[in-house]
Structure formats: structure tokens, C-alpha cells
Amino acid sequence: MITIDQVVKRRRSRTILDHVGFEARPGRVTAFLGPNGAGKSSTLRILLGLDHADSGTALFDGRPYRSLSDPLRTVGSMLEGSGAHRSRTARNHLAWVARSNGIPQRRIDEVLDEVGLTKDGKVRVAKYSLGMGQRLGIAAALLGEPEALVLDEPVNGLDPEGIRWIRGLLRGLADAGGTVLLSSHLMTEVADVADDLVVIAGGRIVTTGTVTDVTAGYGDLEEAFFALTGGTR
Numbered sequence: 001m002i003t004i005d006q007v008v009k010r011r012r013s014r015t016i017l018d019h020v021g022f023e024a025r026p027g028r029v030t031a032f033l034g035p036n037g038a039g040k041s042s043t044l045r046i047l048l049g050l051d052h053a054d055s056g057t058a059l060f061d062g063r064p065y066r067s068l069s070d071p072l073r074t075v076g077s078m079l080e081g082s083g084a085h086r087s088r089t090a091r092n093h094l095a096w097v098a099r100s101n102g103i104p105q106r107r108i109d110e111v112l113d114e115v116g117l118t119k120d121g122k123v124r125v126a127k128y129s130l131g132m133g134q135r136l137g138i139a140a141a142l143l144g145e146p147e148a149l150v151l152d153e154p155v156n157g158l159d160p161e162g163i164r165w166i167r168g169l170l171r172g173l174a175d176a177g178g179t180v181l182l183s184s185h186l187m188t189e190v191a192d193v194a195d196d197l198v199v200i201a202g203g204r205i206v207t208t209g210t211v212t213d214v215t216a217g218y219g220d221l222e223e224a225f226f227a228l229t230g231g232t233r
């Protein structure tokens with residue numbers, strides 16, 4: 001269970017997160033939706049211990065990320081692509097992440113297979129397409145067989161087959177009892193896979209609920225998104 005409560009973040013005189021709070025529950029895919037600059041990445045960075053909130057809490061089963069004894073086994077994450085050095089192969093990158101986290105090397109073959117990169121495991125990351133980089137980032141997130149997965153814009157750069165694949169992967173993890181939280185700036189990309197939506201605009205949560213709840217009364221998904229986030233079509 002991910003619980004974010006009353007998170008406030010200021011940058012200079014601007015409040016970029018204004019009492020942000022929501023939950024992502026086990027067995028469900030939660031989509032964190034908002035236009036560019038709404039505060040999604042800032043919230044996820046605080047959740048993953050990469051930045052501090054000025055006030056409020058962001059917890060995994062009641063504990064902040066930085067206090068987790070075995071973080072990669074509790075939560076897998078991907079922010080801004082794979083994070084792999086361009087001169088490395090996917091295999092080298094995953095081996096390094098596994099070694100530094102006490103994860104058995106057999107997991108490397110398993111996650112490469114899970115993300116469809118088995119035949120590209122020995123290719124240098126510099127030669128990867130954007131979509132392959134996303135797959136590698138997800139492979140690294142899955143290494144520790146975590147209970148929770150936190151992904152910032154995982155659909156970015158994926159082709160239609162990749163989008164279908166990631167939806168299936170996330171659905172499978174949630175159906176197996178995992179907690180899945182992903183951000184997106186496109187309602188249409190996530191509505192099919194998400195159980196719950198959390199919509200943020202201008203640093204404030206504007207609505208939360210099931211996809212049916214959130215979109216009720218609107219003509220289509222995009223209309224709901226633009227109306228809720230104050231944008232125009």
C-alpha cells in the first residue's frame with residue numbers, strides 16, 4: 001500500500017505540491033494523471049526518497065522509502081528512462097543493479113524475458129530505441145520481485161505493441177496482488193489498464209476514484225481529463 005498524505009513542496013516562492021494526498025492499493029493499478037508540469041514527477045521523487053517534502057508523508061506500508069531495509073524487494077521504480085549508462089549492455093546494467101542489491105543473477109534472464117529483451121541483452125544501451133530503454137528500465141524495476149511498482153510515464157516512447165505489452169504486464173502484477181502506480185499525461189493511454197485514477201493539476205489533487213467514477217458525466221475520456229485539469233481541447 002502506498003500512502004501519500006498532505007505533501008507540500010515549495011521551490012523558491014512557488015508551491016509546486018499543495019497538500020497532495022492519495023493512496024495506491026494492492027491488487028490495483030493506480031494511474032497518476034496530469035498535464036505537463038502538474039507535479040507528478042515531483043511527487044514520485046519524494047515517494048522514492050530522491051527529494052524531501054517540506055511537510056507531509058509518502059509511505060510504503062507505513063514506512064518511508066529511505067527506511068526500507070531491502071528497497072528493491074519492496075518497490076521497483078523507473079523515473080526518466082532506464083538510468084543505464086550508454087556504454088553498458090542491458091545485461092551488464094542489470095547485473096550491476098542485482099549485485100549491488102543482493103539479488104541473484106538468475107533474475108537477469110528472467111526479467112529480460114519478461115520485458116521481451118532476451119535477444120537484445122548483449123546490445124549496448126546506446127543502440128537502444130526509446131521503447132527498448134523503457135523496457136530495460138522496467139526490467140531493472142522488476143529485478144527484486146517487488147510488492148510495489150512505481151513508474152513515471154512508462155508508456156512514453158512505446159509503440160502500439162509496446163503499449164499493449166505494458167498494459168498486460170501491469171495488469172498481471174496487480175492481479176497477483178501487487179501495488180502498481182504509474183504516471184501519465186494522457187488519459188487515453190491509461191484508462192484501459194487503470195482501476196483507480198488520481199488526477200493532479202497545478203500541484204493539487206483535483207479528483208480521485210475509479211475510472212468510471214472520474215469520467216462519469218463527460219462525453220469521453222479526453223473531455224473528462226481536460227475539464228478536470230482546466231485545459232482546453
Ligand SMILES: Nc1ncnc2c1ncn2[C@@H]1O[C@H](COP(=O)(O)OP(=O)(O)OP(=O)(O)O)[C@@H](O)[C@H]1O
Nearest residue numbers: 011016034035036037038039040041042043153185
Ligand atoms: N528542480 C526544480 N526547480 C524548480 N522548479 C521545478 C523543479 N522541478 C520541477 N519544478 C517545477 O515543479 C512543477 C512540477 O513539475 P513536475 O516535473 O513534477 O511535473 P510533471 O507533472 O511531472 O510534469 P512533466 O510531465 O512535464 O514531467 C513544474 O512547474 C516545474 O517547473
